[in-house]
Amino acid sequence: MSESIVLTRGVPAxxxxxxxxxVECAESALRxxxxxxLQYHPPKGFLPLRxxxxxxxxxxxxxxxxxxxxIQLLDLLIRTTLSPGDVVLVERPTxxxxxxxxxxxxxxxxxxxxxxxxxxxEALTRAMQRWRPRMLxxxxxxxxxTGATLSAAKRTAVMSLAAQYETLLVADLPYRPLRxxxxxAPALSxxxxxxxxxxxxxxxxxxxxxxxxxxxxxxxxxxxxxxxVESACICPGMxxxxxxxxxxxxxxxEPALERLKALYAPRLRACLDSLERHVPGAHxxxxxxxxxLGVTLPExxxxxxxxxxxxxxxxTLSDGGAFFPDGDGSRFxxxxxxxxxxxxxxxxxxHVGAVIQEMSVTGR
Amino acid sequence: MSESIVLTRGVPAxxxxxxxxxVECAESALRxxxxxxLQYHPPKGFLPLRxxxxxxxxxxxxxxxxxxxxIQLLDLLIRTTLSPGDVVLVERPTxxxxxxxxxxxxxxxxxxxxxxxxxxxEALTRAMQRWRPRMLxxxxxxxxxTGATLSAAKRTAVMSLAAQYETLLVADLPYRPLRxxxxxAPALSxxxxxxxxxxxxxxxxxxxxxxxxxxxxxxxxxxxxxxxVESACICPGMxxxxxxxxxxxxxxxEPALERLKALYAPRLRACLDSLERHVPGAHxxxxxxxxxLGVTLPExxxxxxxxxxxxxxxxTLSDGGAFFPDGDGSRFxxxxxxxxxxxxxxxxxxHVGAVIQEMSVTGR
Numbered sequence: 111m112s113e114s115i116v117l118t119r120g121v122p123a124x125x126x127x128x129x130x131x132x133v134e135c136a137e138s139a140l141r142x143x144x145x146x147x148l149q150y151h152p153p154k155g156f157l158p159l160r161x162x163x164x165x166x167x168x169x170x171x172x173x174x175x176x177x178x179x180x181i182q183l184l185d186l187l188i189r190t191t192l193s194p195g196d197v198v199l200v201e202r203p204t205x206x207x208x209x210x211x212x213x214x215x216x217x218x219x220x221x222x223x224x225x226x227x228x229x230x231x232e233a234l235t236r237a238m239q240r241w242r243p244r245m246l247x248x249x250x251x252x253x254x255x256t257g258a259t260l261s262a263a264k265r266t267a268v269m270s271l272a273a274q275y276e277t278l279l280v281a282d283l284p285y286r287p288l289r290x291x292x293x294x295a296p297a298l299s300x301x302x303x304x305x306x307x308x309x310x311x312x313x314x315x316x317x318x319x320x321x322x323x324x325x326x327x328x329x330x331x332x333x334x335x336x337x338x339v340e341s342a343c344i345c346p347g348m349x350x351x352x353x354x355x356x357x358x359x360x361x362x363x364e365p366a367l368e369r370l371k372a373l374y375a376p377r378l379r380a381c382l383d384s385l386e387r388h389v390p391g392a393h394x395x396x397x398x399x400x401x402x403l404g405v406t407l408p409e410x411x412x413x414x415x416x417x418x419x420x421x422x423x424x425x426t427l428s429d430g431g432a433f434f435p436d437g438d439g440s441r442f443x444x445x446x447x448x449x450x451x452x453x454x455x456x457x458x459x460x461h462v463g464a465v466i467q468e469m470s471v472t473g474r
Numbered sequence: 475m476s477e478s479i480v481l482t483r484g485v486p487a488x489x490x491x492x493x494x495x496x497v498e499c500a501e502s503a504l505r506x507x508x509x510x511x512l513q514y515h516p517p518k519g520f521l522p523l524r525x526x527x528x529x530x531x532x533x534x535x536x537x538x539x540x541x542x543x544x545i546q547l548l549d550l551l552i553r554t555t556l557s558p559g560d561v562v563l564v565e566r567p568t569x570x571x572x573x574x575x576x577x578x579x580x581x582x583x584x585x586x587x588x589x590x591x592x593x594x595x596e597a598l599t600r601a602m603q604r605w606r607p608r609m610l611x612x613x614x615x616x617x618x619x620t621g622a623t624l625s626a627a628k629r630t631a632v633m634s635l636a637a638q639y640e641t642l643l644v645a646d647l648p649y650r651p652l653r654x655x656x657x658x659a660p661a662l663s664x665x666x667x668x669x670x671x672x673x674x675x676x677x678x679x680x681x682x683x684x685x686x687x688x689x690x691x692x693x694x695x696x697x698x699x700x701x702x703v704e705s706a707c708i709c710p711g712m713x714x715x716x717x718x719x720x721x722x723x724x725x726x727x728e729p730a731l732e733r734l735k736a737l738y739a740p741r742l743r744a745c746l747d748s749l750e751r752h753v754p755g756a757h758x759x760x761x762x763x764x765x766x767l768g769v770t771l772p773e774x775x776x777x778x779x780x781x782x783x784x785x786x787x788x789x790t791l792s793d794g795g796a797f798f799p800d801g802d803g804s805r806f807x808x809x810x811x812x813x814x815x816x817x818x819x820x821x822x823x824x825h826v827g828a829v830i831q832e833m834s835v836t837g838r
Contacts, residue, residue, distance in 0.1 A: 124509040132512070136500035136713075145488040148496070148681035178542055178685075182707045210705045317512035319712035321542075341574045343546045347711035348683035349500075 115458045118428040120254065120401045120446040126370055127317055131362050132353060139352030147348035153339035154332065155324075156351035162358050163324050167308070175332050178346050180284065180311040180323030181207050183335070184247075187307065187325065188215045190334040191278065197243040201229060203404065203433030203442060205254045205282065208247055217244075221435040224253060226395045228260030231267045238275045245278045250298060252285040252400020255433045255444035259398065262296050269302025276305065283310040285400035287367055290375035292398035307331070312354050314401065315366065320350035373448075378403070380452035381445060381459065388456075388463030391470065401448045404430075407441040411469055416443065419465035425458045479822045482792040484618065484765045484810040490734055491681055495726050496717060503716030511712035517703035518696065519688075520715035526722050527688050531672070539696050542710050544648065544675040544687030545571050547699070548611075551671065551689065552579045554698040555642065561605040565593060567768065567797030567806060569618045569646065572611055581608075585799040588617060590759045592624030595631045602639045609642045614662060616649040616764020619797045619808035623762065626660050633666025640669065647674040649764035651731055654739035656762035671695070676718050678765065679730065684714035737812075742767070744816035745809060745823065752820075752827030755834065765812045768794075771805040775833055780807065783829030789822045 139147060147156065154160060155176025164171040177183040192198065194216025200208060202221025212219045222237055223230040229248065237243070248268070250260040260268065272279040281298050299306060311323035327335075339345065357363060381403055385394055391408035407413060417427045430442030443462075447455055503511060511520065518524060519540025528535040541547040556562065558580025564572060566585025576583045586601055587594040593612065601607070612632070614624040624632065636643040645662050663670060675687035691699075703709065721727060745767055749758055755772035771777060781791045794806030807826075811819055 119514065121514050124513060127508055127512045129504055129508045129512075132508075133501045133504050136504065137497045140493055140497050140500065144491055144493045144496075146683075148491045148493075148683045149488060150483065150485050150677075150682045178707055178711055185706050207705055207708075214706075313514075318514045319510075319512045319709070321707070321709070321711040341571055342549050342578075343542055343685070344571075345683070345685070347542055347685040347714060349714050349717070350711060353713070 114424045114426055115450065115454045116426045117445055117450060117458055118426055119449075121449045122314055122318065123373060123449050126373055128362070128366060131357065131360075132317070135353040135356035135360070135362075136349070138356045139349065143352050147352040151345040151348050153336040153345050155346050156348060156355060159351050159355040159358070160324075162355060167326055169326050172329050173326050173332060175325050175327070175335055176346055176351055177323050177325070177339070178321040179313060179318070180282065180309045180325065181211070182321075182346075183309055183323055183325040184208060184280070184282070185211045186335040186338055187280070187327065187331065188212060188217070190338055191331060192217055192244055196245070197241040198245040198247060199234070199237055199241070199243045199277075200247045200435055201249065201253060202435060203255050203430070203439060204247070204435065205249065206432040208282070209432075209435050212247075219435040224256050224258050226258055228253070228258050228264045229268060231264055234268070235271060238271050238277065242275050243277050245280055246272060247280045247282065249282045249285070251283060251295065252288065252397050252402070254285070254400075255402050255430070255442075256395050256404035257397030257400055257402050258395045258404075259295055262301070265296060265298055265301035269298060269304045272304035272306075273302060278305045278307060280307045280309065283308055284314050286310070287315060288370060288374065288401070289399035290371055290378055315363065315370070316354060316357060320354065321347060322350050322354045376452055377447045377450065377455060380455045381447040384456045384459035388460045389466060390463065391466065401446055403445045403447060405443040405445060407443065407466065408470065409441075411466055412440050413443050414440070415469060416462060416465050419468070420458070420462050423461040423465070425461045427462070478788045478790055479814065479818045480790045481809055481814060481822055482790055483813075485813045486678055486682065487737060487813050490737060492726070492730060495721065495724075496681070499717040499720035499724070499726075500713070502720045503713065507716050511716040515709040515712050517700040517709050519710050520712060520719060523715050523719040523722070524688075526719060527690075531690055533690050536693050537690050537696060539689050539691070539699055540710055540715055541687050541689070541703070542685040543677060543682070544646065544673045544689065545575070546685075546710075547673055547687055547689040548572060548644070548646070549575045550699040550702055551644070551691065551695065552576060552581070554702055555695060556581055556608055560609070561607040562609040562611060563598070563601055563605070563607045563641075564611045564799055565613065565617060566799060567619050567794070567803060568611070568799065569613065570796040572646075573796075573799050576611075583799040588620050588622050590622055592617070592622050592628045593632060595628055598632070599635060602635050602641065606639050607641050609644055610636060611644045611646065613646045613649070615647060615659065616652065616761050616766070618649070618764075619766050619794070619806075620759050620768035621761030621764055621766050622759045623659055626665070629660060629662055629665035633662060633668045636668035636670075637666060642669045642671060644671045644673065647672060648678050650674070651679060652734060652738065652765070653763035654735055654742055679727065679734070680718060680721060684718065685711060686714050686718045740816055741811045741814065741819060744819045745811040748820045748823035752824045753830060754827065755830065765810055767809045767811060769807040769809060771807065771830065772834065773805075775830055776804050777807050778804070779833060780826060780829050783832070784822070784826050787825040787829070789825045791826070
């Protein structure tokens with residue numbers, strides 16, 4: 111048996127890291143802003159990087175806060191904005207850490223099904239009427255874990271519902287710059303006027319180990335979050351913020367995005383082709399970017415059984431259940447394709463297909 | 475009026491940062507461990523640095539966790555070890571962020587007075603009998619904010635009480651390596667056998683903006699903390715952990731400590747001399763290291779009034795009240811002396827003394 115192929119975590123490819131560029135950015139950041147980024151710092155993060163993000167996103171710098179990855183910022187937002195018992199809607203399935211953060215804060219979490227063009231709007235409408243939720247968390251582009259992108263029409267519908275019910279819409283955007291083909295969906299902020307928080311990070315674009323995330327939110331929320339940061343951890347890690355600022359200032363991000371797309375697009379193609387050829391009876395969203403593709407297995411075939419069968423063939427798959435806020439997920443597999451070479455993706459999915467076929471034949 | 479002299483925050487001197495060394499460490503870390511420190515990482519932190527700390531401290535590596543500064547680790551320890559209503563004892567006064575973290579977790583916080591040789595043991599004994607606290611948090615060396623160091627005899631007494639009442643002793647050690655004269659007190663672990671957590675960081679030794687802290691704790695606590703890290707923020711910032719590892723590996727820490735001592739010792743001397751000469755009627759601990767010195771003002775003189783009077787002379791002092799878990803602190807001033815040049819310390823304390831004298835004369 112060859113070495114195991116691991117299809118569990120949504121990690122960037124090791125070969126994508128621009129070591130030489132990052133060495134230069136580290137040196138410049140330390141030499142040019144050393145006494146700022148080596149010293150204790152105010153909690154909102156390195157001002158030049160906040161300003162650069164504000165300019166890119168077209169918002170005032172006062173609405174931008176930086177953190178140790180965007181998930182830390184989401185945790186801070188939840189802890190400062192929500193109270194135990196508050197209802198929050200999420201996509202079903204969605205990012206597992208968001209479900210955990212909401213539950214740690216004592217929130218009630220309800221899932222709205224994701225279709226190939228994003229949230230099921232009828233189900234969302236009923237849930238908004240019923241719950242009048244405090245928050246709706248969604249990943250509009252190349253959603254984790256399905257790969258679905260919210261269509262333009264649905265974006266307008268979501269913004270309109272959020273405005274009507276005064277629900278804070280939290281849009282998590284880490285994959286949006288990684289579109290491998292097709293056309294960008296419009297930004298949510300161009301689809302209506304609702305209470306909106308946008309968050310993203312440089313984890314998928316430069317490096318996750320750096321832990322540099324950002325959030326755009328109304329100023330009172332930024333102030334509440336920064337008060338908690340100041341008291342709980344003083345300030346975010348400043349060295350990588352200086353490095354990311356240098357990376358942007360030198361114009362390195364745009365060429366890096368092109369390199370990432372050239373690296374990842376064939377992996378997504380391989381994934382889609384292999385599913386088509388080797389995995390009969392399942393269905394899946396056809397993403398045009400991002401890191402993930404979600405597969406729903408044929409009726410009667412559980413992800414658990416497929417995981418076990420694939421494991422015996424040297425393919426490690428993850429447990430889909432964690433992505434579902436209310437159980438379910440028993441037939442769901444998440445395939446993260448960016449950190450795995452094309453031939454390994456094909457090998458892995460050939461094994462997955464064979465396992466399914468075997469189970470269908472034996473009626474297991 | 476000359477420029478303001480700021481005596482509020484315990485920050486290292488900007489001129490202490492070893493920029494050239496850190497540039498080299500960043501380059502080596504990125505080139506030698508790039509795919510490790512740029513990638514997502516397990517939550518306990520960079521293994522070579524954990525191993526280096528374990529070796530220096532003489533503990534198994536499994537008992538070492540790294541975080542974004544030691545205060546983040548303390549917050550994690552509190553959230554995973556304590557429950558709302560639990561009683562925790564702290565020194566009075568103590569580090570204000572610890573009080574806040576304990577209160578956020580719903581704990582009852584009681585303060586034990588600090589004498590010139592550390593915790594008042596009689597008061598501690600009574601409090602242990604009365605509360606049987608879950609945790610006792612203390613800063614044994616050059617305590618923040620008083621500067622007091624726990625004597626050897628008191629260390630034995632504290633360890634014995636913690637063992638007797640099965641109280642988790644959390645020793646925060648950020649200043650211990652910064653002794654400017656006199657003899658080290660023995661380590662707590664050499665003074666008895668009680669449930670002990672030790673924490674420290676490189677903030678005062680290399681740079682606070684890097685946010686690299688460590689904690690040594692029993693393995694089940696490390697596991698609980700790392701589960702929360704994994705779910706709440708995935709992993710700590712890895713770039714500075716790689717840099718700190720390189721800093722240690724190259725033997726840069728010991729010479730850096732000598733440089734810091736040479737820089738800070740005269741500042742502490744200036745502080746002690748100026749207090750003696752210019753601030754009559756007050757009393758203070760005489761620290762032999764660290765970052766802070768706590769001054770208790772003469773009867774009838776409030777810190778608030780002195781702050782206001784000093785402000786008019788261009789000297790900014792901090793509010794001492796935050797360091798006291800149960801009010802009080804009205805006559806307490808914390809003087810952080812490391813980030814301020816000797817002549818500024820003398821100027822500031824001359825003004826403080828004049829303000830006090832003026833108030834004593836006018837009977838205010």
